[in-house]
Amino acid sequence: MDTILSLQNVTRSFSGFSLGPVDLQVPGGAILGLIGENGAGKTTTLRLILGALRRDGGKVTVFGRDLDREAPHIREDVGVVFDECCFHESMTPHNLDFIFSGIYQNWSPKEFQRLCRTLQLPMKRKIKEFSRGMKMKLSIAVAMAHRPRLLLLDEATSGLDPVVRDDVLELLQEFVSDEEHSVLFSSHITEDLEKIADYVAYLHQGKLQFVRPKDTLLYEFGVVKCGKKEFAKMDTGDFLAWRENAFEVQALTENRRSAQRKYPDCVIDPAGLEDIMLLYSKGTQGRGRERP
Structure with a gap:
């Protein structure tokens, strides 16, 4: 399976915040979910992939091509959806079809119209009359209608009702079904990623904590719950992180059967x-560290 997207030792620093190093790969036919709290660096990572921000270090390759040398050609094959619709409110989907056919070489009016029908978007209604869910579906239709091989989504399902979210998730699964297309989906809605992601990457305070197959996380990781006295007798090296509250301690293990x-x-x-x-994000990170 070919690697569609690769980040190698990617870094970027701002005043008061540093991202990286970030190393991750997205294979063909896969959906990688990028999770993390607000300000963890998810949007910054997407902007670095797009070349909208300069990297301090590291390398980004898309479809095996170096982003620094071939950015214009790469962008033709990348679709992007952010959490806000960026189209002028006076436009209609019909207008957008005409405009983007002159921008993207691979724009397909037939595919755009099919997507609009599938997503129940009226071609001649102005965007200002659309609900938030309709606007996000329109953004996704535009992103997919130039037939990209890679989709980048930044909180694209945030604020949508469950029915619309399910429509979007089905569309993404259809997109990767031929194993030649991939999705990098940044979201804080973990329920969505549990449904469709193949891999999950977790950013915390700019640092990549892990990249794991989703099934490994859901079927092998576990939360150990016990009293504070019991936890004091345990080996903290068995846990990735733990958190105390007024009633108990919850500790994260990567092998719940072994822990049991x-x-x-x-x-x-x-x-x-x-x-x-x-x-x-809120607990004490483990792996043998002494507890304060």
């Missing part, structure tokens, strides 16, 4: 992506 054998008196639940993100 070692700590049979504890409750150990499967870990969802939200559990993992909360324990990393």
